[in-house]
């Protein structure tokens with residue numbers, strides 16, 4: 208569809224934050240380390256405390272920092288800035304080392320180059336998290352961090368692309384999906400320059416075993432392009448800067464900006480969630496659509512795992528199905544509630560929408576068209592949940608650090624919690640605004656696809672969003688509990 | 697590659713910094729038996745009290761101790777509940793307390809006897825929702 212000379216639609220403003228002072232430093236060769244080293248240091252401290260510190264979750268960095276503070280920050284930063292946590296991800300540091308070990312690796316298996324593995328790893332992370340009560344266990348959380356480093360290292364050593372980030376990492380997948388509402392996006396300054404660019408270094412990189420010089424005839428004159436052993440890699444997740452319309456798969460590593468010999472790549476400010484309005488921004492694939500839809504449902508199930516009805520459900524499952532294994536039971540709850548049910552309802556809504564609007568668009572295209580509408584509400588659900596945990600004891604990280612450093616923790620001074628009304632307001636706002644945003648997106652999609660039949664075509668999707676929002680509202684209206692497993696207790 | 701060496705050195709320094717200081721080891725109070733009950737029982741979210749009974753080696757009640765109580769949830773993310781009591785009557789101490797969320801709690805009692813010796817003991821309490 209996009210011919211080489213077709214004018215590309217504007218997906219962002221002209222404001223490139225990489226051209227601002229200070230932030231521009233991130234573009235430097237080692238700029239990303241400014242974020243990665245502090246986070247790596249933090250990860251190392253967490254692991255040390257997790258293994259050697261007190262095995263009490265509320266007093267150990269390994270449990271308090273990631274499960275209370277990190278999660279809260281992630282959602283806030285995605286909303287206000289962008290995918291800075293992938294940008295600063297410390298797991299990719301040993302990976303850089305691995306990359307050097309295997310310049311000539313293999314590509315990731317073709318059949319796995321999609322989001323199914325990522326959906327499975329998200330599911331696995333949530334089930335593990337619940338079944339092992341990770342946030343009640345500093346040592347197990349430390350093991351999880353170690354496993355992360357190992358997995359990222361191994362996958363990077365074996366495959367050429369950033370396979371771990373693009374296809375496997377559950378945290379990255381979460382960030383990819385919800386950075387689609389972020390107010391920033393990678394883009395280019397001048398399409399003419401890209402058209403004239405011979406090497407496309409933003410994706411190919413400027414590495415070569417022997418030094419090499421080339422001249423590019425770009426608008427504004429000739430430009431010398433150097434490749435060599437010191438060159439920078441191109442986009443690890445295989446995105447092509449001049450064609451980027453979405454933050455999906457962008458780790459904000461800025462390798463593209465570093466590799467581009469014509470300084471044509473920028474990190475642009477855009478209208479938040481701009482891409483969700485653009486029908487061409489996301490690939491029309493089942494894996495991508497169902498990822499966006501089920502991640503919203505997984506957010507709901509994750510919160511549901513903390514309110515009283517889940518214990519009744521577990522008791523009922525034990526009674527009726529005779530389930531004894533905790534893993535099986537939690538796998539069942541998450542599998543049905545977070546994957547099967549949303550998949551089935553999405554298919555149903557798609558089929559109904561096609562029938563009601565009498566439009567011959569394939570089911571896959573119909574679901575793909577409405578899938579982006581699940582992002583804001585899904586985000587609102589995660590925001591409400593993580594916001595709750597963050598606000599209920601925001602300062603306890605201070606005495607935890609004090610104790611980590613061998614001093615008495617000043618618990619009395621830092622035990623304050625945000626006002627219950629405030630927490631409720633934050634949660635309510637997250638849900639209501641997320642829902643309204645989602646509904647507006649679905650409405651626009653229906654108007655675009657179905658024109659005169661927009662209302663009947665929208666109806667099934669609107670009902671599905673409404674049901675999700677109501678279920679979330681119900682879950683958040685219940686008091687949260689923090690319990691170990693029913694079977695073990 | 698010298699760059700990675702730099703990181704490695706940095707990490708080692710961090711690891712060294714991470715070595716925790718020595719925790720203060722309390723002098724144990726000899727053969728003190730500590731029992732704890734909760735009020736209301738079973739525990740539920742809201743105002744509560746811990747009833748601690750101290751008995752000496754020969755079964756005699758121990759008064760005049762200072763008891764610090766600290767309640768933590770089994771999961772990360774809740775501020776601890778701190779409370780204290782002093783004196784006691786017939787070895788019984790009543791510590792006003794509050795369960796701030798339902799779920800699994802650890803209550804750690806630190807007892808300081810008049811002679812300065814101390815002892816800590818942990819109790820598990822399961823707290824149910826306010827309504828039930």
Ligand code: SF4
Nearest residue numbers: 401404407408409467
């Ligand atoms: S972004 Fe840079 S490297 Fe990529 S095509 Fe355009 S000019 Fe070439």
Ligand code: SF4
Nearest residue numbers: 442457458460461463
């Ligand atoms: S190189 Fe790829 S992943 Fe990194 S910032 Fe550029 S587009 Fe995003």
Ligand SMILES: [Cu+2]
Nearest residue numbers: 510513592687
């Ligand atoms: Cu929760």
